[in-house]
Amino acid sequence: METQKTEYEADRFREIKTSLSVFFSNKGAVVGLVIVLVYVVDALLVQFFPQALGLKHPYTLVSNYVNPVPQPPSASYPFGTTFPGVDLFTSILKAVRVDLGYSLFVVLLGAFIGTVLGVISAFAGGIVDEFVMRITDIFFSIPYLVLALAIGFVLGRTLDNMALALAIVWWPIYARYARGQALSIKEMTFVEAARASGSGGGKIMFRHILPNVLPPIFVQISLDLGTVVLVFSVLAFIGFIPNANVPELGYLASLGLNYVATAPWTVLFPGAAITLFALAVNLVGDGLRDVLDPRRRS
Amino acid sequence: MLIAARNLTKFFELRGGLTGKGAVQAVSDVDVEVREGEIVGVVGESGSGKSTLGRLLLGLIAPTSGEVLFDIPEELLQKYDEARSANDKKTMEEIASKYSITRKSGRELRALRRRMNMMFQDPYSSLNPRWRVEDIIMEPMVSTGYLTGNEARKRVRELLEEVGLPREFAYRYPHELSGGQRQRVALARSISTLPSFLVLDEPTSALDVSAQAQILQLLKRIRERFRIGLLLITHNIAVVSYMSDRIYVMYAGKVVEGGPKTSIISKPQHPYTVALISAVPGNSRGPRVILRGEPPNLVDPPKGCHFHPRCPMVMDNCGWTAKEVAEELEFLLRGRYYGMLKEGSKVVPQGELEILVEGAKAEEVRKVIEEEKEEVKSLRSIYEVREGNGGALVKLMRYDIPGMYRTDEGREVSCLIYRKT
Amino acid sequence: MRLWIYIARRLLILIPTLVGLTFIVFALTHAGGNNLILAEYINPRLSGPAREEAVAKLTAELHLNQPIYVQYFYWLAEVLKGNWGYTNTPIFSGSVTQAIALFMPNTLSISLFAALLIWVIGIPLGVFSAVNRDSVGDNAVRVTSFGLYSMPIYLIAVALILALGVYLKVLPFAGVVNPLLVSNVPWYHNGISYPTHILLIDAIIHGDWVVAGNAFLHMILPSLTLALGVLAGVIRILRASMLEVLDQDYIKLARAKGVPERAVYNLHARRNAILPTVTFFGYTVAGLLGGAVVVEEVFNYPGIGYWTTQALLNNDVGGILGSTLVFGLILIFTSLILDIVYAFLDPRIKY
Numbered sequence A: 001m002e003t004q005k006t007e008y009e010a011d012r013f014r015e016i017k018t019s020l021s022v023f024f025s026n027k028g029a030v031v032g033l034v035i036v037l038v039y040v041v042d043a044l045l046v047q048f049f050p051q052a053l054g055l056k057h058p059y060t061l062v063s064n065y066v067n068p069v070p071q072p073p074s075a076s077y078p079f080g081t082t083f084p085g086v087d088l089f090t091s092i093l094k095a096v097r098v099d100l101g102y103s104l105f106v107v108l109l110g111a112f113i114g115t116v117l118g119v120i121s122a123f124a125g126g127i128v129d130e131f132v133m134r135i136t137d138i139f140f141s142i143p144y145l146v147l148a149l150a151i152g153f154v155l156g157r158t159l160d161n162m163a164l165a166l167a168i169v170w171w172p173i174y175a176r177y178a179r180g181q182a183l184s185i186k187e188m189t190f191v192e193a194a195r196a197s198g199s200g201g202g203k204i205m206f207r208h209i210l211p212n213v214l215p216p217i218f219v220q221i222s223l224d225l226g227t228v229v230l231v232f233s234v235l236a237f238i239g240f241i242p243n244a245n246v247p248e249l250g251y252l253a254s255l256g257l258n259y260v261a262t263a264p265w266t267v268l269f270p271g272a273a274i275t276l277f278a279l280a281v282n283l284v285g286d287g288l289r290d291v292l293d294p295r296r297r298s
Numbered sequence B: 001m002l003i004a005a006r007n008l009t010k011f012f013e014l015r016g017g018l019t020g021k022g023a024v025q026a027v028s029d030v031d032v033e034v035r036e037g038e039i040v041g042v043v044g045e046s047g048s049g050k051s052t053l054g055r056l057l058l059g060l061i062a063p064t065s066g067e068v069l070f071d072i073p074e075e076l077l078q079k080y081d082e083a084r085s086a087n088d089k090k091t092m093e094e095i096a097s098k099y100s101i102t103r104k105s106g107r108e109l110r111a112l113r114r115r116m117n118m119m120f121q122d123p124y125s126s127l128n129p130r131w132r133v134e135d136i137i138m139e140p141m142v143s144t145g146y147l148t149g150n151e152a153r154k155r156v157r158e159l160l161e162e163v164g165l166p167r168e169f170a171y172r173y174p175h176e177l178s179g180g181q182r183q184r185v186a187l188a189r190s191i192s193t194l195p196s197f198l199v200l201d202e203p204t205s206a207l208d209v210s211a212q213a214q215i216l217q218l219l220k221r222i223r224e225r226f227r228i229g230l231l232l233i234t235h236n237i238a239v240v241s242y243m244s245d246r247i248y249v250m251y252a253g254k255v256v257e258g259g260p261k262t263s264i265i266s267k268p269q270h271p272y273t274v275a276l277i278s279a280v281p282g283n284s285r286g287p288r289v290i291l292r293g294e295p296p297n298l299v300d301p302p303k304g305c306h307f308h309p310r311c312p313m314v315m316d317n318c319g320w321t322a323k324e325v326a327e328e329l330e331f332l333l334r335g336r337y338y339g340m341l342k343e344g345s346k347v348v349p350q351g352e353l354e355i356l357v358e359g360a361k362a363e364e365v366r367k368v369i370e371e372e373k374e375e376v377k378s379l380r381s382i383y384e385v386r387e388g389n390g391g392a393l394v395k396l397m398r399y400d401i402p403g404m405y406r407t408d409e410g411r412e413v414s415c416l417i418y419r420k421t
Numbered sequence C: 001m002r003l004w005i006y007i008a009r010r011l012l013i014l015i016p017t018l019v020g021l022t023f024i025v026f027a028l029t030h031a032g033g034n035n036l037i038l039a040e041y042i043n044p045r046l047s048g049p050a051r052e053e054a055v056a057k058l059t060a061e062l063h064l065n066q067p068i069y070v071q072y073f074y075w076l077a078e079v080l081k082g083n084w085g086y087t088n089t090p091i092f093s094g095s096v097t098q099a100i101a102l103f104m105p106n107t108l109s110i111s112l113f114a115a116l117l118i119w120v121i122g123i124p125l126g127v128f129s130a131v132n133r134d135s136v137g138d139n140a141v142r143v144t145s146f147g148l149y150s151m152p153i154y155l156i157a158v159a160l161i162l163a164l165g166v167y168l169k170v171l172p173f174a175g176v177v178n179p180l181l182v183s184n185v186p187w188y189h190n191g192i193s194y195p196t197h198i199l200l201i202d203a204i205i206h207g208d209w210v211v212a213g214n215a216f217l218h219m220i221l222p223s224l225t226l227a228l229g230v231l232a233g234v235i236r237i238l239r240a241s242m243l244e245v246l247d248q249d250y251i252k253l254a255r256a257k258g259v260p261e262r263a264v265y266n267l268h269a270r271r272n273a274i275l276p277t278v279t280f281f282g283y284t285v286a287g288l289l290g291g292a293v294v295v296e297e298v299f300n301y302p303g304i305g306y307w308t309t310q311a312l313l314n315n316d317v318g319g320i321l322g323s324t325l326v327f328g329l330i331l332i333f334t335s336l337i338l339d340i341v342y343a344f345l346d347p348r349i350k351y
């Protein structure tokens, strides 16, 4: 038994090694991964050891009404300050946690709902399929930013609701994508073999089809995360959350909007922070797509 | 009788359009039987409906009509067949309601899964790439409640040995195995619940020759050890003649001939079987028959005998219709007899059995038919040419539809040549 | 024949989509509770019994006391009659349909201008990039579009404002026109021009070339921002589909037969690569409309998007759902038209 296990583990190991070498042969993906890791570490530190970064108020912005006008970057304020006297550098450090966390929430919730509905839709076919697809049509027929805005507005203008609203407009993408994948997997012989072996609909859906749909969904998630981070910050930027004191990159950028002509750093630094993250995530997503591409593997 | 199909028919509806576009008549009005422990071969070209037949027998797809009687006592089957000849619907219904798997509920059918299974052609797509061999082989046992947990795992090891694979393979994933090894895994899965009936759909077509021979031998051994009734689907006559006890030959959704292997191989009766067997390399019996044309479109299959457009022995009543004859007539009149058809005139089928040759004289058309009859066989179905309204009116005889005719011991053929008058 | 069946089916799908859109808008309107709806109608200074009386009267008038599914039909009937409710924001107060008539022209003009820019910049770049695959130029285009793809649209806007507006001072970046130029113009009151409400066109109609020129300058930055926001996606898709077409057999055949490279690209490859881009244009329209919300906000450009954000900031249901409905209708009908155009262009469609 022991030797069998180790041999199996050796096989697994070989498999993982190929995946890693495909991923690491893509320089952009590696750079992206490093950047993403920096953001993740920052988010985790803010969450669990804010002292390590020297943050006294890790979850709120600290205003300074004595000197509210934006100050240019200097030794004490490496990125300068924004209205009302908020230090940009530490605020960006804090904000990464919020943007990363909420975007992950949006993508994962959207992907979960969408994948389950998409697989069911493909598997059940007929009226169920038609119904789910028409619903996704309806969602696609409204610009997602506008729809998210409307839903979030009705839910109440808070950060949590903004994320929830985005997840609600985001699942149809996954439903369509998962349905397409599931439809092609449904036609594979092993599904018929499972039926011939007496497996029921639930088992076929969740044990046969779903595991084969998930890997491409994960790549989609990583590609999407970049977009969602952007949309999230855009919603905050246009003033979705009223008078928030939360460190969020889009909100942070909007604080300096009135001073942009004289104090461009107020928008450029938070904007650059979010761009860098989206860019890194997109690079990683491209790399992951290569890993899943059978042509690249062999 | 292990399993017997009666009048089994499957039409696949084509979707799309507002009105629908007809149906693919994949299997039409087929009777087949498999006894306990018997290997029955099904041969035919690709697209003749073999796989569909296999899936129907296992209840994996619902038939358009007909019955699949499973595990039915001989007397009852005989009674069913007698009732069928006498058109006694009530008795047929009574028997079918008890034995036909098409009448079973989803749950009853799932219970039956322990007793029947299927093995597929493509060793690459028939195993879930994300499952380990162990889980793959266990699936029928677990799903049908045959064995569970550790007992099932133990049995997986035994089965692996049974199909000639090392026990360690239990931990592998399909992509780590060769084609032949995968087919062994697929076989182990299909026999894991010791079923009494197995459909093998081209189990070796995707393998190289040596792997093919090994799998076939393995199948023979398994059949002997477990007395499983096998339905072996293949387009390869050599495989069928090596493996089976009895054979069915399919063409365009119909069984055209059936009977004991040796007798069919040595003395094929249906013209299609004759052509099929003559085409086997190294065949010494008789000249090679090369079939013209292509297998028919199953959305609108030929009338009468499905084989008639390609049959070397075709007769006047085999199924010729106005459309086919008109086409050939027009071909002649625009080719060899150029000039007989006036500019702008056409050869128009009218209904199923009448053709109008526009602007032509009956006398001339009659002469052409007489001259070409020998060569162009469809013209033999013409029994009268008259002057008609605006041209020559050609009339065809009514065609016959061949039934299944018993010939020698245990043989049956669906060809009008063998109709007893 | 098939084509007509396809179009008929496509029209049939239109019905559930439209019903679904109205469902969503209705549900959202009512999910916030009756008070939010009533707030559009009742004078906020009213209080006490007077207020209660007004509430009771309006509740009955608007059928808010009926079961919800009955309310839907009353609501739908009103919407079909053109009564989309009221909006109350600092930039406009009045009926929603009036607001749309007022703001839509501005949104349409910068969106169309942006679409034009996308076409003019995107197609040549996408084709260039595919044809010169893996060259320095291709890599430059890819890196740039990858970067643009990762930028939030407000950052693009601010970067353009800083570069062209603040430092180079060549383009204005706030509002539709320099207010000094229109302070004494008879066809312009309260930030609204007549008769088309598109300042550029109205100025041309009245022969005021100075205002027209200034209005045009004000359009450039918002449109350019919008275009850049959507462009990256267009280039990526166009390049990918172009590469796919270039790999196909008949292109190789044309090359083998000695058809000059340029003719290969222009006659064969480009025409076929544009087909997927037609469908992709649907994405473009959605992107433009969504982007307009942000761009109009940043540039204080009084279009539907600006109105929407104003509505959001002032808790105005009428504005938010009015724009949702109108954006939905635009998108639904654009994609209908695109699908039909696509069906005519693509001989392979066999539905």
Ligand SMILES: Nc1ncnc2c1ncn2[C@@H]1O[C@H](COP(=O)(O)OP(=O)(O)O)[C@@H](O)[C@H]1O
Residues within 6 Å of the ligand: B012, B024, B025, B026, B044, B045, B046, B047, B048, B049, B050, B051, B052, B053, B298
């Ligand atoms: N699920 C299906 N839907 C529509 N047509 C089908 C389906 N399965 C098989 N067919 C059609 O039925 C005919 C017979 O197919 P099949 O049984 O696979 O033949 P064989 O196994 O002999 O090659 C073919 O014309 C095939 O296209």
Ligand code: SF4
Residues within 6 Å of the ligand: B270, B271, B272, B305, B306, B307, B308, B309, B311, B312, B313, B314, B315, B318, B402, B414, B415, B416, B417
């Ligand atoms: S009935 Fe017999 S002879 Fe006639 S076409 Fe069919 S196979 Fe040939």
Ligand SMILES: [Mg+2]
Residues within 6 Å of the ligand: B047, B050, B051, B052, B201
């Ligand atoms: Mg087959």
